[in-house]
Amino acid sequence: MTTTAPTIEIPGYRAGTWNIDPTHSEVGFSIRHIMISKVKGKFERFTATFVTAENPLDSSVTASAEVASVTTNEPNRDAHLRTGDFFEAETYPTIDFVSTGVRVEKGDFKVDGDLTIRGITKPVTFDFDFGGFGGDPYGNYKGGATAKTVVNREDFGLQYNAALETGGVLLGDQVTITLELQAALEQ
Secondary structure (H helix, E strand, O other): OOOOOOOOOOOOOOOOEEEEEHHEEEEEEEEEEEHHHHHEEEOOOEEEEEEOOHHHOEEEEEEEEEEEEOOOOOOOHHHHOOOOOOOOOOOOOOEEEEEEEEEEEEEEEEEEEEEOOOOEEEEEEEEEEEEEEEEEEOEEEEEEEEEEEEEEEHOOOOOOEEEOOOOOOOOOOEEEEEEEEOOOOOO
């Protein structure tokens, strides 16, 4: 028996290939620090291509972030994040994502895919929220969205931690990845 996926209507949506606009996008993350607050960081260099199909549920995305571009606004910490204790940037220069499907669950878009960090690939699901579509002053047609997921860093071999004298540990296991996205439709 053959079934077809339902077609979803999104105002302003167009099929085509979209390239990320890095000057209006951000690849960020946050992690619990000393068990009392969160530290945020981002990757300053990244790429992404979205291929939107006539039916949005048939769309796909590929993305990559350059590990050496990680910044938390603290140079010593950034240098430590590039070492073998964390991302091992020389051996694994990128973090990569390739979608495996798009779906709607309880009215919300989900983008499933494979996330690769330190050569370890795990399935993840991003909650995907369309911001909308529109033209910019230069004649480009753009789309915006926010995507968010939470991963366990230890699943990707990021196991460094330190015990605190007051009890607990330096870093939490859960990392929230937040993507603020703006992409332009190829003309």
